[in-house]
Every structure is written in structure tokens, then in C-alpha cells.
Amino acid sequence: MIDFLIIGGGIAGLSAGARLSEYGIVTVLEAEDALGYHTSGRSAALFEKGYGPASVKTLNEASAEFFETNAYLTPRGLVLVGGQDQGELFEKDASDLGVQRITLEDASGHIPILNPDTVGYAGISNSAFDIDTDRVMQDFARVIRRNGGSVLTRQKVRGLRKSDHWIVDTSETFEARNLVNAAGAWVDDVARLAGITPIGITPYRRSMARLPAPGGHDLRNWPMMLGVGETWYAKPDAGKLLVSPCESDPTTPHDAYADDMVLAEGLARYEDMVTEPVTRVETNWAGLRSFVADGTLVLGPDPSDSSFIWSAAQGGYGFQTAPAAAQLVADLATGNAPRLDAATVQALSPDRLHR
Structure with missing residues (x-):
């Protein structure tokens, strides 16, 4: 059985999948013919630490080392x-x-x-840099495959239900212990199929x-x-x-x-x-x-079902926050202590939207 089934093959799904593949078998499902077809493939591809609200700036700062170490950045200004x-x-x-x-x-x-x-x-x-967005996505996909996972295209979700585990129907049927909702503009549609309260995307x-x-x-x-x-x-x-x-x-x-x-x-x-x-x-x-209404990301398990995990609401910050956002998703999904401060974790948590 799949440990983490990820719906969405843009930067949110691929980055989360790469981190989660260190803890179990990952399968990424992308509805379109190619990865990053919608928002991720149409990004401005800029890394600027000072761009975004406070929680986004924290994610930017925490992502910088990953981008620099892997030479994904080119000076732009x-x-x-x-x-x-x-x-x-x-x-x-x-x-x-x-x-x-x-x-x-x-x-x-x-x-x-x-x-x-x-x-x-x-x-x-x-401090503004171009991001090699295509290489970032492809490298995350390679990590998933190297760790025994799969990245599949042309897999539009047609049905989704929960017994003691998640069952997802496309042209095939997939079974998974955990479901990661990284479907971009479609995350609320996925949530409704799963019987989870939407976040108001x-x-x-x-x-x-x-x-x-x-x-x-x-x-x-x-x-x-x-x-x-x-x-x-x-x-x-x-x-x-x-x-x-x-x-x-x-x-x-x-x-x-x-x-x-x-x-x-x-x-x-x-x-x-x-x-x-x-x-x-x-x-x-x-x-x-x-x-979502407060303009920042939604990352982590849903309060009603910890096996339904959000990686959503990236807005215009998806690529520049991806390394740190994916790490937070993986930490929260696997019960590890987050590497970010508690206030930032709370500012990004799905819990804040259900009070």
C-alpha cells in the first residue's frame, strides 16, 4: 500500500513528495499530460526573501540554503x-x-x-534571484523515484473515499494510508470528494x-x-x-x-x-x-482527519517557499518536531481556518 498519495504534480506536490519519500512510499498523481502544467509552469520564477507576508518571509528564509546549495539561483536583482x-x-x-x-x-x-x-x-x-524552476521540479521528481515512489501524469481523480485507508479512483485505483492535497486551485474540490471541510480557496x-x-x-x-x-x-x-x-x-x-x-x-x-x-x-x-482569506499557505494535517494533509494556498509564493514548506508538511505528517518556530507553524496550520 502507498504511504503518501499526493494529488497534484506542481511544485507543492513534488516538493512535499520528495520530503515524504524519506519516510515511506510516495505516489504523485497529476491530472494533466505534464508536471507543473497550470500555476507552476507559469511562474515568474523569482526568489526574493522580502516578498510576502510574515509567515511567507520565514519560509523564504528557511528555503534559501536549499536553493543556494543546489545552485538553483542566478542573480537577477x-x-x-x-x-x-x-x-x-x-x-x-x-x-x-x-x-x-x-x-x-x-x-x-x-x-x-x-x-x-x-x-x-x-x-x-x-537579493532577488531567478529560480531554475524546471530543474527544481524535475529534481524533486527524481528524489521521489529514487526512493521507490512514482510520479504519474494523466491521472485525473474521479472518485475518492475513506474506509480504514484512502481509496482514489482515476483510470486506475490507488490505495493509501495518507492523502496529501496539493491540487492547487482545485484543492477544495478534492476536499469535498474526501468529505473534508474546504479551506475557502x-x-x-x-x-x-x-x-x-x-x-x-x-x-x-x-x-x-x-x-x-x-x-x-x-x-x-x-x-x-x-x-x-x-x-x-x-x-x-x-x-x-x-x-x-x-x-x-x-x-x-x-x-x-x-x-x-x-x-x-x-x-x-x-x-x-x-x-485563502488571510493570504498565506495552508500546510499540515486537517484537524478532522490527520491522514488528510494539506499542501495548499501557495498563492504567488509557491516556488520560493517550496523547500521549507515541504519540510514542514513532512514534519507534521510524520510526527516530527517542526524545524520552524511555533508561531509560524500555527500561522500556516489548517487549524486556524476552522475556529
Whole structure:
């Protein structure tokens, strides 16, 4: 019998599976044809310790050593950009992110297309890094297989029930002692099938456009740009520029696609801060960032059934928190003492949602 059956083959499921495979046989079920098809495959792929609420920042900090030791990070940097009337908002974001204010001249040295007529504030962080997200996922999958487990695609869950153990029906039938719900935007659907109270997940769409290098510039050493209030960002990627309107529009679990009007509005906000107009969008797409009401992750056994384990609500923090989040899930699922402080464990616990 399987010890830990994991529903969801994105970063949440694969990372939890890798850690849990040290304690028993793991099987990961992914509904789509490929791992990380939905949210994980559409990530901004950035590691920034200062990004997120307090519990997320703790997970970021605890994940850093794993990323650094395994050489998954490449220096990127981040420049926070504010308009001339956005001083108060700039100061708040700079404080939250740990960004150091710099002159517009210095900012233009990093990003030569910044518009001196519209940019009023700039700050820089050198602690932002690109994450090799594909290698991270594949390496977690390799750990699962190396430890005797399985990672299976095209395994859409059609039935789920509990006797003295979990029975999960796809095109096959799987039996397991423990069930890990890492189904992303679909975690509440899985919970309902299992007879477990949902956590109130809400998926939010976030769109993205890929643009040619503005002005023909070499973007390799450019930092990511982030508009204050997280109203847009622009990130170099393989010689192109990814621009997002950073929208957070609530939706339903589905294979997301970009909203043309929202994308156009976001590109206009980006254009306001730069000298090079957007003349062509090469491609666009969207992903889902799924949150519960308090905006932080849900990790650990459900209070009603300790064999039903949540690895959910990663929002926009899934990759950068994955190593520490997976370790916490494994610690709590196996009865080991968590490596994180008690306040953080409680802030991430499913128990908080059922009071």
C-alpha cells in the first residue's frame, strides 16, 4: 500500500513528495499530460526573501540554503519603480521589500529605458534571484523515484473515499494510508470528494505578455522591474521581456488565459515608466494564484482527519517557499518536531481556518 498519495504534480506536490519519500512510499498523481502544467509552469520564477507576508518571509528564509546549495539561483536583482506622485506608496513597498532607495541616474544605469519624465522614485534589492524552476521540479521528481515512489501524469481523480485507508479512483485505483492535497486551485474540490471541510480557496488570474527586447537592448544583466503597489512588473527572460499587469481577478479553477483588456492596461502602466513603447506582443498567457482569506499557505494535517494533509494556498509564493514548506508538511505528517518556530507553524496550520 502507498504511504503518501499526493494529488497534484506542481511544485507543492513534488516538493512535499520528495520530503515524504524519506519516510515511506510516495505516489504523485497529476491530472494533466505534464508536471507543473497550470500555476507552476507559469511562474515568474523569482526568489526574493522580502516578498510576502510574515509567515511567507520565514519560509523564504528557511528555503534559501536549499536553493543556494543546489545552485538553483542566478542573480537577477529587483528595481522598485514609482511615479512622481507615488512617494508614500514607494516608501511602504521599499520598507516591506527591504529595498534601498537609489537616484534616478543610478536606476537608469541598471535599466536604461526608465523615463526621467515620469519616474519619481527608484530603489534596488540585490537579493532577488531567478529560480531554475524546471530543474527544481524535475529534481524533486527524481528524489521521489529514487526512493521507490512514482510520479504519474494523466491521472485525473474521479472518485475518492475513506474506509480504514484512502481509496482514489482515476483510470486506475490507488490505495493509501495518507492523502496529501496539493491540487492547487482545485484543492477544495478534492476536499469535498474526501468529505473534508474546504479551506475557502480562491484562484486569482494573473496575465503575462512576452515582448521583444525593448529598443534592441541586451537584457541579460537587467534587474526585474516592479511597479509600486505591485501594479505591474517586467522581467528579462531568455533575451525577451516578460511584462505582467499583476492583476488579481478572482475566478474559478480552469486552464487560465490572459484577458486582453487587463493585459493592455498593465502594458500601459509599464509604458508610462519607460521610454520604449510596446510595439509587439509575441505571446501571452495567464496562470492562477490561489489564496485563502488571510493570504498565506495552508500546510499540515486537517484537524478532522490527520491522514488528510494539506499542501495548499501557495498563492504567488509557491516556488520560493517550496523547500521549507515541504519540510514542514513532512514534519507534521510524520510526527516530527517542526524545524520552524511555533508561531509560524500555527500561522500556516489548517487549524486556524476552522475556529
